[in-house]
Amino acid sequence: MMADDVRLMLSTDHRAVLRATRQRNGCWAVSEVPALSILDGLRHATAIPEARQEYKAVARAALPPVPAQAVARLDSLQDQHRQVLEILTELRGELTAESPRTPPPS
Structure with a gap:
C-alpha cells in the first residue's frame, strides 16, 4: 500500500x-x-x-503466529468492535430521534 x-x-x-x-x-x-x-x-x-x-x-x-492464539485474539477484537458498533448504533438512533422535525410546507 x-x-x-x-x-x-x-x-x-x-x-x-x-x-x-x-x-x-x-x-x-x-x-x-x-x-x-x-x-x-x-x-x-x-x-x-x-x-x-x-x-x-x-x-x-x-496477530500471534500460532493459529489458535491468533483466533483467540481475533475473538477478543471482534467482541470489542461489536461493542463499539452497538454504541454507535445506539447513538445514531438517539440523534435521529432528537433531530428536529421539519414542519410540512404551508
Whole structure:
C-alpha cells in the first residue's frame, strides 16, 4: 500500500511494517512500526477491493503466529468492535430521534 509521500512494506519476519515517508528535501525517512498500530490508519483500505488482501496481510502480522492464539485474539477484537458498533448504533438512533422535525410546507 502506498501514497505519493508514504510507502508501506510488510516485514513478516519481524511482524511489523516498514514505513517510508518522503521528507521535504526529497529523502525518505524509514521506520519500523508494529503492524497493529498501522491497522487503524488503513481502515479506509477495507472499502477498496484491491486493498483487502494487503489489509488482511497486515492484520495477520499483528496477530500471534500460532493459529489458535491468533483466533483467540481475533475473538477478543471482534467482541470489542461489536461493542463499539452497538454504541454507535445506539447513538445514531438517539440523534435521529432528537433531530428536529421539519414542519410540512404551508
